[in-house]
Amino acid sequence: MLDQASSSALIEKLQWRYATKKFDAAKIVSAEKVESILEAARLAPTSSGLQPFQVIVVTNKDIRAKLQAASYGQAQVTEASHLLVFAAWDNYTDARIDDVVTRTAADRGAPIEAVAEYYNNLKGMYLPRPADVNYEHAARQAYIAFGLALAQAAFEGVDATPMEGFDPAQVDEILGLKAHGLRSVTLLPIGYRAAEGDWLKDLPKVRKSRADLIVEVK
Numbered sequence: 001m002l003d004q005a006s007s008s009a010l011i012e013k014l015q016w017r018y019a020t021k022k023f024d025a026a027k028i029v030s031a032e033k034v035e036s037i038l039e040a041a042r043l044a045p046t047s048s049g050l051q052p053f054q055v056i057v058v059t060n061k062d063i064r065a066k067l068q069a070a071s072y073g074q075a076q077v078t079e080a081s082h083l084l085v086f087a088a089w090d091n092y093t094d095a096r097i098d099d100v101v102t103r104t105a106a107d108r109g110a111p112i113e114a115v116a117e118y119y120n121n122l123k124g125m126y127l128p129r130p131a132d133v134n135y136e137h138a139a140r141q142a143y144i145a146f147g148l149a150l151a152q153a154a155f156e157g158v159d160a161t162p163m164e165g166f167d168p169a170q171v172d173e174i175l176g177l178k179a180h181g182l183r184s185v186t187l188l189p190i191g192y193r194a195a196e197g198d199w200l201k202d203l204p205k206v207r208k209s210r211a212d213l214i215v216e217v218k
């Protein structure tokens with residue numbers, strides 16, 4: 001039976017959350033809540049289970065000041081308690097896919113060869129493609145984790161701002177992502193909304209109606 005209480009709890013939190021414009025810089029998110037938000041990202045489903053991204057947790061003030069400058073000055077980057085950076089693989093490689101094969105075989109107690117067959121087919125499709133195509137595919141997977149982390153933050157009563165408003169080349173440079181074969185995709189500052197000074201805080205949500213969004217094919 002549908003659990004009405006818990007199914008509506010997430011919806012209530014999604015109504016409560018908003019793209020926070022001003023954080024209270026004095027309020028710090030507890031380590032437990034940060035971990036639960038990161039765990040939602042870790043548990044996100046991804047195409048073929050590749051998890052082709054990393055989540056970087058930035059608390060360093062100097063680095064965050066540089067990242068703010070690379071984000072058109074958006075204050076959430078420095079004023080939030082923690083800054084999560086979602087960064088996707090810049091390409092698929094033999095080694096990256098082999099790592100998934102090894103872990104899948106280990107976690108499921110299956111022979112490597114049984115798992116490798118599927119991933120060898122995947123390599124045949126992915127490795128010849130241009131790096132940009134593979135990056136875009138990886139970035140789409142990162143967005144799933146980003147969305148779940150955003151929802152989990154709301155579930156925990158933690159404010160967050162989903163952000164694409166930054167210069168990815170600059171963010172990559174500041175965090176040294178290229179050396180790790182990564183490219184920044186999105187930012188997620190998390191923290192607690194400021195009591196004053198946020199123009200968006202009390203405005204109603206703007207969303208399409210159900211009729212405009214949902215198409216039913218019966």
Ligand SMILES: Cc1cc2nc3c(=O)[nH]c(=O)nc-3n(C[C@H](O)[C@H](O)[C@H](O)COP(=O)(O)O)c2cc1C
Nearest residue numbers: 017018019020021074161162163164165166186205
């Ligand atoms: C992928 C993505 C990128 C966004 N980039 C920014 C951003 O750079 N700065 C910002 O303040 N809000 C940003 N937003 C917030 C959206 O404007 C906001 O989510 C949308 O207007 C809906 O409002 P709500 O989140 O308050 O419900 C972004 C949202 C998403 C999903």
